[in-house]
Amino acid sequence: xxxxSLLSLLISLAFVAAARAEMPVTPGNWQPSAGDEIRFNxxxxxxxxxxxxxxxxxxxxxxxxxxxxxxxxxxxxxxTLYRYQLEAAETWAGGQLVKVSGKVNDDGKRRSVTxxxxxxxxxxxxxxxxxxxxxxxxxxxxxxxxxxxxxxxLSTEDGEILDVRVDRLGRETITAGGKKIEANxxxxxxxxxxxLWYDDDGRWVxxxxxxxxxxxxxxxxxxx
Numbered sequence: 001x002x003x004x005s006l007l008s009l010l011i012s013l014a015f016v017a018a019a020r021a022e023m024p025v026t027p028g029n030w031q032p033s034a035g036d037e038i039r040f041n042x043x044x045x046x047x048x049x050x051x052x053x054x055x056x057x058x059x060x061x062x063x064x065x066x067x068x069x070x071x072x073x074x075x076x077x078x079x080t081l082y083r084y085q086l087e088a089a090e091t092w093a094g095g096q097l098v099k100v101s102g103k104v105n106d107d108g109k110r111r112s113v114t115x116x117x118x119x120x121x122x123x124x125x126x127x128x129x130x131x132x133x134x135x136x137x138x139x140x141x142x143x144x145x146x147x148x149x150x151x152x153x154l155s156t157e158d159g160e161i162l163d164v165r166v167d168r169l170g171r172e173t174i175t176a177g178g179k180k181i182e183a184n185x186x187x188x189x190x191x192x193x194x195x196l197w198y199d200d201d202g203r204w205v206x207x208x209x210x211x212x213x214x215x216x217x218x219x220x221x222x223x224x
Contacts (some may be wrong), residue, residue: 034058088156102156113159126159
């Protein structure tokens with residue numbers, strides 16, 4: 001091979017490699033199974049604040065139920081100054097959301113929501129909203145990568161329909177489950193901007209946002 005041809009080949013290969021390096025990685029189609037669990041340690045300003053867990057179990061007729069439990073607490077010594085507790089459940093069948101229930105105690109303020117599919121529509125009855133949810137709505141429980149592809153989220157606290165804009169911020173190396181991994185970062189622009197990270201299989205591996213000037217961060221403890 002002539003030197004000129006060899007140089008042309010090497011230059012072409014370099015351009016191909018550079019183009020591949022710049023191409024975004026699209027997360028895969030991970031689907032949870034009964035017995036899977038996602039558990040985060042929640043930090044506030046770097047200090048322990050509580051936990052957030054999502055557990056998956058088999059429901060009737062082969063459906064999948066995602067149960068979310070969030071428990072947060074802040075205080076001074078033995079005195080609790082703030083407490084937040086959320087329990088929610090989503091039932092999915094054939095890739096379709098069948099029903100949702102949720103209740104929250106936000107430092108004494110209690111709210112709830114129930115939703116059930118009636119034909120093609122999801123009927124919602126909540127403390128904040130009662131009516132038919134938009135067709136593209138996804139529960140705002142974060143484990144589901146599909147929420148990065150919608151503009152409507154359903155609050156599992158009170159049924160509010162949240163308008164959201166999703167921006168992809170690129171890839172980052174993060175610590176999740178005690179090890180370094182590559183993840184894809186997204187920003188959900190709504191009433192509170194939330195940053196979410198998903199691995200290349202589309203699994204939720206990190207979350208961060210600011211509230212009242214304080215940084216809240218989710219650090220993955222386990223995923224199995």
